[in-house]
Amino acid sequence: MASIVGLFVPFGGAGLVILVSGLAALCLGAAGVWWFLAHRGLTRLLGALLAIAAPAALLYLYIHGGLWSTAMVALALWAVALGCARMALRRSERARRPVPAPRPRRPVLLMNPKSGDGKVERFGLVEKAERLGAKVVVLSPGPDGEFMDVAELARTAVTEGADLLGVAGGDGTQALVAAVAAEHDLPFLVISAGTRNHFAMDLGLDRTDPARCLDALTDGEELRVDLGDVAGRPFVNTVSFGVYADVVQRPEYRAAKAETALNLLPDLLAGGAGRRLDAAADHARLPGQQALLVSNNPYDAPDPLGGGFRPRLDSGTLGVIGIRVDGAAQAAALAVRGTQSAGLNVLTARRVEVTADAGTMPVAVDGEALTMPTPVVCTLRPRALRVLVPRDRPGSMPATEPLSWRRVAALAFNRYRREATGGAVGEGESRD
Known part of the structure; x- marks a missing residue:
């Protein structure tokens, strides 16, 4: 309320100018971004110019119109209001606390030396793990250039007496070994040696120094978390359908992510080449979606680009984000109204079924490009995975309700x- 009063009471008509111009700039900027992503040639260039010019013109208006201080006061008050609202909605039902865990006697760790641009070697993870008593299996490519089957290596380790399985690698590799650990009810150790390490981040682990994850071997505690399942394949983070899944299928994507996406998005968004998806999240229907993100537990904010945070990993529910934007007007509405926009659906479910016209569809599972027969079903195995974590986790965050x-x-x-x-x-x- 103070942010609104701060705009209109002391400054009269200036508050209305700030509000209307800010909304207009937001709409124009969103429309420009849409034209940039969904078109090529001159339209893309004009979209880029509009996306830059809209906020620049707003700043010019605020500074040269003498509205800068008013806008900053309102923005600061709004930030305080958001902070207070999130504090008020702090969950009474928190994620379950970790319990003390005994030191593993025969831990086996699988390490991918290529993951994260060579973090395994850069941080000396093999030597540090072996000094702590772990057996380390360094993954290496076979004659065909493909890495060894990590799930099979994990099963072999179990038959040889391993009482803990761990992975230093990306989230896709983490999920495959985690499924073996859950199958045999063994603790699982996450070492943040991947590129983005979403699973490690949501566990509160240190992503800047993966060696600190090894502290769990000597002074650890155990968490029970959910394990996702998509058509029989495990996942720890997300399953993506639609636009993103189509992009990551391209072989050139790994070498040039941004360039590949910009080249393909016009066809996928506006050119008719992108497939539309229908989804059923429990009893809710989501028809004609351009993109769909299903996550192992909901994110604290509806961020389709994956930059959000999951406050809990043991709620027993999937997070679902569906996007359908058919033009610049809907893009502007999405920017202004957020989750209230008709183009964005944010909900939770225990089962999600995705269908399409074709017999198969591209699916990105924890960032890995796959093709699966339709329909594709996503579910959760509640608290199926025992995760061993260090007592000191710098990234731990309290759980909050969605705003x-x-x-x-x-x-x-x-x-x-x-x-x-x-x-x-x-x-x-x-x-x-």
Whole structure:
């Protein structure tokens, strides 16, 4: 409320100018981004210019119109409001606390020397793990250039008496070995030696120094987390369908990600080459989606690019984000309205079924390009995976509810009524 009052009470009409111009710049910028991504040639160039010119013109208006200080005050108050709202919605049901874990006697760690541009060698992970008593299997390519079957290596380690399995590598490799660990009810160790390490981040592990993950071998504790399943294949992070999955299928994507995406997106978004997907998330229907992201537990913010954070990994539910944008107007609406836009669906489910017109569809599982027969079904195995983590995890974050201003207002109103009535709460009212 203070952010709104700060705009309109002391500054009169200036508040309306700030609000309207800010929304206009946001809409124009979003439209420009859409034209840049969905077209080629002159239209792409004009879209790029518009995406740059809209915020630049807004800054010029604020600075030369004497509105800069007003806008900054309103922005600061809005940031405070968001922070307070998130504090108010802090979950009463937190993720389950880790429990003390005994030191493994025969840990076996699989390490990919190519992952993360050579983090295994750069951080001396093989030598450090062996000093801590672990057996290390360094993955190497075979005659065909493909790496060894990590799931089969993990099963061999189990038959030879391993009491812990671990991986230093990307999330796709992590998932395959994690499934073997879950199958035999063994603890699993995540070593953040991949490129982006989403799973490690959401576990609170140190992504800047993967060697710190090895501390779990001598001073660790255990978490129970969910393990995703897509058509019989495990996943620890996300399964992507539609535009992103189509892009990562291209062989040139690994060498030139941005260039490949820019070359393909016009055909996938606006040229008719991209397939539309229909999905059923439990009983909810999502028809004609251009992109669909299914995550092992929901993200704290609907970020289709994967830059969000999962506060919990043991809720037993899948996160679902569906996107359908058919033009610049819908792109602008998505930028302004966010999750309230018709182009963005954000929900949770225990089972997601994805169908398409073709008999098979491209699927990106933890970033790995695959092709699967339709329909494709995603589910979760609740708390199936025992994860061994160090006691000191610098990235641990408290769990929060998704931001809902309606619930914030309800909490505030109920508290006011309790104070006014001396602490009594009416029947059926919230006690949050």
